[in-house]
Amino acid sequence: MTLRVAIIGYGKMGRIRHEAMERHGGFHVVVACDTAVDPAASCPMVTDPMAVYDYNPDVIVCSVPNKMIPDVVCTALARGKHVFSEKPPGRNSEDVRRMMGAEKAAGDRVLKFGFNHRVHDAIEEAKKLIDAGTMGELYFMRGVYGKAGGPNYAQNWRNDPAQSGGGILIDQGIHMLDLFQMFAGRFRDVQSFVQRNFWTDVPVEDNAFALMKNADGIVASVHSSATQWQHTFRLELYLRNGFVSVDGILSASGSYGTEVLTVALNRLDEGGNPIPNPESQELRFTEDKSWDKEIAEFYAAVAEDEPLRCGTSQQALDVMELVEAIYAADPEWCRIVQDHKVQENQEG
Amino acid sequence: MQTPVFLDHLPDFETVAGEKPEQYRLTRNKALLDLMLDCSTDWTPRQACPACGRDRLKSRNFSQTLLEFLRCTECNTIYAQRVPDQKVLDQLRLEIIEAQVGDDPGKDREFEFTSLMNWVSLTEARLQRRLDKVVDIRFASQAPRWPEATRRLSHGRSWDFLSLTPENTEFDELCARLAHLSPKAILMPAELDRVADPEALMRAIKQSVASGTVIFVASSCADGLEYEILGADSPSFIPLDRLTVFSINGFQALSARVGLSVLEVSTPGRLDAVILDRYFKGTENANIPFWSGFFQEADKNRLRDLQILLQRSLKSGILRFVLEA
Numbered sequence: 001m002t003l004r005v006a007i008i009g010y011g012k013m014g015r016i017r018h019e020a021m022e023r024h025g026g027f028h029v030v031v032a033c034d035t036a037v038d039p040a041a042s043c044p045m046v047t048d049p050m051a052v053y054d055y056n057p058d059v060i061v062c063s064v065p066n067k068m069i070p071d072v073v074c075t076a077l078a079r080g081k082h083v084f085s086e087k088p089p090g091r092n093s094e095d096v097r098r099m100m101g102a103e104k105a106a107g108d109r110v111l112k113f114g115f116n117h118r119v120h121d122a123i124e125e126a127k128k129l130i131d132a133g134t135m136g137e138l139y140f141m142r143g144v145y146g147k148a149g150g151p152n153y154a155q156n157w158r159n160d161p162a163q164s165g166g167g168i169l170i171d172q173g174i175h176m177l178d179l180f181q182m183f184a185g186r187f188r189d190v191q192s193f194v195q196r197n198f199w200t201d202v203p204v205e206d207n208a209f210a211l212m213k214n215a216d217g218i219v220a221s222v223h224s225s226a227t228q229w230q231h232t233f234r235l236e237l238y239l240r241n242g243f244v245s246v247d248g249i250l251s252a253s254g255s256y257g258t259e260v261l262t263v264a265l266n267r268l269d270e271g272g273n274p275i276p277n278p279e280s281q282e283l284r285f286t287e288d289k290s291w292d293k294e295i296a297e298f299y300a301a302v303a304e305d306e307p308l309r310c311g312t313s314q315q316a317l318d319v320m321e322l323v324e325a326i327y328a329a330d331p332e333w334c335r336i337v338q339d340h341k342v343q344e345n346q347e348g
Numbered sequence: 349m350q351t352p353v354f355l356d357h358l359p360d361f362e363t364v365a366g367e368k369p370e371q372y373r374l375t376r377n378k379a380l381l382d383l384m385l386d387c388s389t390d391w392t393p394r395q396a397c398p399a400c401g402r403d404r405l406k407s408r409n410f411s412q413t414l415l416e417f418l419r420c421t422e423c424n425t426i427y428a429q430r431v432p433d434q435k436v437l438d439q440l441r442l443e444i445i446e447a448q449v450g451d452d453p454g455k456d457r458e459f460e461f462t463s464l465m466n467w468v469s470l471t472e473a474r475l476q477r478r479l480d481k482v483v484d485i486r487f488a489s490q491a492p493r494w495p496e497a498t499r500r501l502s503h504g505r506s507w508d509f510l511s512l513t514p515e516n517t518e519f520d521e522l523c524a525r526l527a528h529l530s531p532k533a534i535l536m537p538a539e540l541d542r543v544a545d546p547e548a549l550m551r552a553i554k555q556s557v558a559s560g561t562v563i564f565v566a567s568s569c570a571d572g573l574e575y576e577i578l579g580a581d582s583p584s585f586i587p588l589d590r591l592t593v594f595s596i597n598g599f600q601a602l603s604a605r606v607g608l609s610v611l612e613v614s615t616p617g618r619l620d621a622v623i624l625d626r627y628f629k630g631t632e633n634a635n636i637p638f639w640s641g642f643f644q645e646a647d648k649n650r651l652r653d654l655q656i657l658l659q660r661s662l663k664s665g666i667l668r669f670v671l672e673a
Contacts, residue, residue, distance in 0.1 A: 125474065132473035262355075265466040267459065268501065279356040279463050281470060282660075 001303045003027050003082075006052035008072050009063035010034040010045065013086050013114075016252060017061050018043075020291040026299045031055040053079060059302065062086060066170075067163045070095040077106040082302045084295075086114045088174050089316035091165025093324055096317045103313055110301045113311040115319075116290040117175040118182055119297075122246045122259035125283065126237065129244055129263055130183065136240030138184060141220040143176040143235045146228025147255070149199065149206070153226070159204045161340070167204025169194070170323050173224025177326075178319045179235060180212075180220045186318055187212040187220060190325040194333035198227045203340045205333065210326040222326075231255040242266050242278065250288035259285040350474075353659045354463070354616030354668075358652045372444075373586050379440050380414055380588045383432055391430040398546060399425035399598025401605070411580030415587050419570070425598035426570045428591045431544040438514040440588070441542070445489055445512070461497040463616075464537060468505070468564060471612065471670055472533075479533040479562055480505050483526060485553075486512045487537050517545065519552035526556035533562040540567035540599075541590050550606045554673050563608065563671040570595040572665030573658055574620040577639060583623060584665055596662055599669060608671040617664030621651040 003026060007014045010032040021027035029043045031052050037045040046052060049072060052060070060076035062069055062085035070090045076083045077099075089096045103111045117123060129135055146168070150156060157163040158171050180187060192210040199206050206226035213219050233249035233256045242265040248257030264280035300306035327333060383389050395404050400423035407418035407427075416429040431437075472479040482505055488494045489512035498507045508529050515521055526534075534553060540546045553563060569575075570593040574582045584590075594602070596613060603610050628634050628643035646654070658664040 128476055129470065129473045132476065134469050134473040263470060265469060267462045277357070279354060279459070279466065282353040282355055283350055284353075284660075 001026065003058045003299065003302060004056060005029045005059045005061055006055055006057035007032040007043075007061040007063060008049050008052060009061075009065075009068075009086075010038065010041070011063065012252070014061065014063035016291055017063060017084070017114075017295070020295040021061075023292055024295050024299060026303065027059070027295070030057055049075075057081060059084065065157050065163050066091045066095075066165055070098050073099045073111065074102040077102040077109055077111065080106065080109065082110040082298075084112050084114065084298050087178075087311075087316070088165070088170050088323075089113050089313070089320060091163075091170075093317060093320040095165075096313065096320050100313045100317065110298065110308065111313050112294075112298050112301065112308055113313070113316045114294055115175065115178045115311045115315065116294050117179055117249065118310040119290045119293040120246075120249060120259060121285040121287075121289060122249075122261040122283070123179065123235075125261050125285075126235075126244045126246055126263075127183070130237065130239065134265070135242050135244065135263075138218055139238050139240065140218060141180055141183060141235065141237050143180065143220070143222045144225075144228070145172055145176045145233050146223065146225030147172065147231050148229045149226050153199055154202050159199070159202050161204050161337075164204070166323065166327065167202075167208075168206055168226040169208040169224045169326060173208060173222060174319055174323055176222050176224065176235065177322050178315065180222070181315070181318055181322065183237060184214055184218045184220065185216070187214045187322055188325070189213040190322070190329045192326045192329040192333075194327060194330045196336075203337075208326060210329070212322070212326075231257075250285065250290070252288075261285070349610050350612045351662065352612065352614045353656070354614060355656060355659070356459070356463070356616075356618060358622060358648065358655060359618055360622070369583070373583075375444060375447075376586050376588045377414065379444070383436070383440070383588075384414065389436065390433050392433070392544065393430045394427060397423060397425055397598065398427050398592050398602070399423050399594050400601040404429070411585075411587075413580060413587075417580065417587070420595075420598065423598035423601060424570050424595035426575065426590070426593040428587065431591050434517055434519075434544045435514040437542065437544055437588075437591075438512060441489075441512055442514070457491055457493065458497065461491070461494055462501060464535065464564075465498065465502045467668070468502075468533060468535065471562065471564070475562065475611070477532075477560075477562070481529075481531045482507050482533045482535055483529050483531040484509045485522070485526075485534060485536040486510060486539055487535065490538055517548060519549055522549075523552045523556040526553065530558060531561060533564065535564045537564070537566040540565060540594060541592055542588075544591065546592050546594075547602055547606065550602065550608065554606055554608060557673050559673055561673040562611070563673060564668070565671065566666060566668045567599070568593045569615050569617065569665050569667035570598070571663050571667075572615065572617055572620050573663055574617075574623050574665040576663075577624060577636065578627060581627075582665075584619070594667060596667060599667065603669065603671055608673060610669060611672055612668075612670035613662065614668045615659055615662045615664040615666060616668055617659070617666030618655060620658055620663075620665050621646075621655040623665075625651055 005027050031044045033046050033049050033052050059082045062072045073083050190212045194205045195207045208224045211221045234247050236245040245262045247260045261283045262280050264278040266274040267278045301308050397420035402422040407420045410417040410419040410426050419426050488509035543549050625643050
């Protein structure tokens with residue numbers, strides 16, 4: 001079964017999805033939409049998002065800025081299309097709820113969000129190790145995910161809260177939060193510090209620190225940073241019988257290094273106490289298969305009626321609520337955001 | 349196929365160069381000499397590399413001290429040009445083990461035991477398959493404290509221990525005992541380099557277990573920097589215990605020939621750097637470009653970095669394979 005696809009938003013992500021669908025073989029991209037037509041594109045292009053429906057697609061791939069995601073997704077679902085959308089799922093939890101409403105109304109249509117970190121090889125391997133029970137009960141997690149701003153940081157739509165809903169936390173840190181909830185379920189008890197350190201004229205955070213606890217008492221801390229001059233992804237999970245960590249994440253830029261999974265089981269002394277620095281095993285992953293795995297899972301859900309495991313709308317809602325809780329837990333940051341809104345209203 | 353790197357403390361050189369290891373080396377070399385002088389010993393010449401099967405004529409000389417050893421130019425495996433009967437080899441090992449009763453070095457091997465148990469546990473988790481019944485092949489005979497360590501530290505897994513007994517060429521006794529036990533996994537950390545015909549041993553194991561049985565094997569590794577630089581002068585090279593020193597490629601070729609799938613390869617050896625350090629600091633006129641200077645100036649941190657590099661590059665002196673029948 002070949003699915004006819006329209007890609008709305010044919011920038012970097014839209015093209016990555018296009019390539020993954022071509023590698024899969026079960027998709028045929030019939031049209032792509034962006035603000036300008038690329039004469040070199042390998043498929044027909046339009047500039048009006050509604051024009052893609054003239055091509056009778058089965059699937060809409062939504063790779064547009066956060067603000068536009070709910071409209072694109074809801075329209076597609078209302079027209080009976082299956083939807084694969086980039087993360088973050090809009091700008092806030094209200095956007096997600098709106099999309100969930102459209103999903104419910106669309107019956108059996110599939111809605112999947114691209115939280116691809118769940119299906120990176122090192123992360124899947126870590127999940128397997130923990131799910132097997134060998135490592136024992138999970139005590140705590142630590143996550144650092146950061147980069148050095150980005151090109152045209154101040155002008156980028158990602159750093160315009162009206163377009164994006166927030167800064168580095170909602171853009172990149174959201175992946176780490178999604179992983180936390182994949183490993184440990186929902187976190188509700190949150191403390192945080194949200195800051196602007198380097199880009200003080202840009203109205204979104206460039207650093208967010210949060211400490212959170214779930215109902216089982218598992219504690220997680222995250223540092224999401226746009227001033228991490230040395231690009232870093234590091235996730236550590238400490239369990240009763242040992243630890244698992246993932247250093248580096250394979251990305252389109254390649255700047256976070258290869259993925260290295262380190263795992264160790266404790267050695268015990270005669271009294272049954274762990275001896276420090278146990279022998280560890282290190283596994284390296286050098287090929288990013290996450291795009292292909294996501295597309296394959298989406299295809300299986302649409303064409304073979306398989307249930308979605310990753311990127312469900314419920315997972316999207318859960319993680320967006322956690323992002324909001326982190327922003328809300330820092331009263332000083334709330335005041336800054338409020339002042340900004342007042343100032344914008346006065347100017348506008 | 350996965351290639352994990354095992355990271356651990358760098359051990360002291362005394363682990364391999366203390367008084368006891370030296371006594372052991374002398375005992376084994378004396379046993380080999382006696383064997384060679386005994387006119388009744390049957391020797392089987394090897395016409396081809398026991399790993400990749402390439403004609404012996406394509407191998408280079410590795411050592412002519414006591415017994416002649418060759419190095420395969422195709423796969424890099426080191427092997428004795430002729431081997432004694434399996435039963436004789438087993439009998440000699442049993443004699444040494446009996447002589448060592450009451451002198452159990454097992455207490456010093458707790459880290460090694462834990463490493464083996466954790467290897468099984470983590471592989472089990474990665475394979476998402478219960479390996480709750482494991483058969484140890486002959487390791488318990490060499491390491492008498494090993495069974496007790498498994499009882500104390502390996503939870504949720506039953507262990508059976510096939511002791512070292514004199515076997516015939518086809519390992520019929522071992523086959524019968526293995527078939528009776530029907531294990532989910534087999535652990536064999538110290539046999540491949542010591543037996544007369546490693547291919548016969550691997551075939552015997554494969555035909556005695558169910559399809560899907562996971563086999564954990566460890567052995568000395570010819571690709572290790574220690575063997576590359578020191579050759580037969582390496583303190584790990586005890587001829588009677590190293591009748592076949594497999595390379596990674598060589599053991600992969602043998603596994604394919606026997607019909608075993610390779611799930612994981614690693615070289616977790618921890619001693620190459622300290623052995624070479626000791627050699628270059630203790631040997632006058634040891635003048636090998638680059639390496640002499642490297643080790644003369646090496647401190648413990650540099651040795652550790654080198655050892656990790658060797659492990660990451662599959663170039664340390666011990667190999668581990670996880671295979672599937």
